[in-house]
Amino acid sequence: MMKTNKKIKTALGNALYTLGITIICMICVFPFLWMVSISLKTKAQSYDPSIWFFTPTFENYIRIFQDRGIAKFLLNSSIVAVGTTLISLILGSLTAYYLARFEFKRKEDLAFWYLSLRMLPPMAAVLPFFVMVSLLKVFDTHLVLIICYMLFNIPFTIWMMRSFFEEIPKELEESAQVDGCTFVQRIYKIVLPIAMPGMIATAIFCIIQSWNEFVFALFLTANKASTLPTTVQNFLSVSGVMWGEMSAVGVVSTAPMIIFAIIVQKQMIRGLTFGAVKG
């Protein structure tokens, strides 16, 4: 198609194109890189944006683990994210399989009710939870966060896994049935192995969402069960923000999620659209 155009024009077009894409990428990735560079600067350097080249120091990282006890927050985040993901994945997959394989009245109504839970505004939901949790004296526990996060992880798992299960041909299961496999065997030997990559991707998305969640974590924990995102609280003071330490916490918190996201890059579109677009 382009062959009819002159060579120079094509080269210029290519260069412009590459430039455009590069600029878009730079804009996307820049704040993260800036955070990494700030986390490697000394306190004085972090207040001077004109310094681009400097000898990196790891003192911020050492300090956040020694003085700010980031390890505790890391552990809390991990417990909550893994806990809620495991429960949501098991329960959600069951429902997803049923939605994918069985027909029943008002099936789509139910599916769309699950989907509508995604729209729930966390700031409105957290208020009754806050009062209830205080009354029941379970404030600041991992369990509360694990349960609250199921509110968005279960609907997500249902829609994601339904789309994966629907891709497994029915005939496969039917022929296994003819061969004498029981229902449970069919699930274990056929459905699960095929759906496993999808389940892993779904689990990773649930972990990212739970890890990054802010509102519930902020208002339902105080200290013992606080997760990483709530640590921004400690840096909100007006005077003398410790930008270096804050950025180090930021890197510790965001880097695993970025790695996770890149692992599930192939399923990203599906994950971002609740399984509605296969990508």
Place this chain on the structure above:
Amino acid sequence: MDDRLTKKKGIKQYFMQRPHLIFLMPTTIILAILVIIPTVFLYYISMTDYELGYNLLKAEFVGFENYIRLFSGKDAVFWHSVWISLLFMLATTSIELVLGYLTASLLNLKEFKLKGLVFGWLIIPIAMTPSITGQIWKLIMNAEYGLLNHILEIVFGTKITWLGAEMAFLSIIIIDIWQWTPYMALIIYAGLRSIPAEPYESARVDGANILQKFRYITIPLLKPLLILVVLFRGMDSLKLFDIPYVLTQGGPGNATELMSLHIFRLGFAQTGFIGRAAAMSVVLLLTITFLSQFILKYFRNERGRAQ
């Protein structure tokens, strides 16, 4: 022994004949409990004068007083926060949609080796922890030693108080656009890729121009997808809390006091008017429910037609 075996078999049989008890009931019951009880509780609190730190059982039932206070204008910030929330939703969703579409078609224009890498980079704003994102933007937008002003000063010789009263609202819009345009771009790109080549070819034969192709082929075929992203992004920006909270906590003044931030300020900031914050929560909840049900219905129809 025999008895137990038949009993066990009987239970198994019972569940085999009613698979929904295992497959549907647990999730539905858990979600219903997690939704219904707090919602009922929220409506109840919204009709009391409960304040933080007091005994809930002694809180007085005040009927619709909290709502009247909101709507009558006694709460001067209420209408302001509703207005800027809707403005924020419309501005971010539409700008992100347009920029996302442009980025997606740019990516769809050519094939190149490093495309996977480009997508990896586009994912970063989406995957970053939002509260951390807010913090780092706070540093970048700092008036004195922020990077943005540093660059502006070198290039244009001026500085902008990004998080001051006049610019703060625009600043959170800019950050939201930065964060979520890649989201739109990735999804629309996938949509563009799924459109078959034939309709475009026959349109070319018929002599259709780019705009006509866009209007009569691309848009109708992408419609379900576009409704979905508008639904997700629109609702997400309406319920946004973390980034403005970290950046400005609703300030300066009330410049960035979106509905979620208004709930926070009523219920958790200096004042502890949980009752009034609950009424505000109900308003937010109903607004989002109403809008999302409306768009969801539309999406369901489109989806039903596509399948």
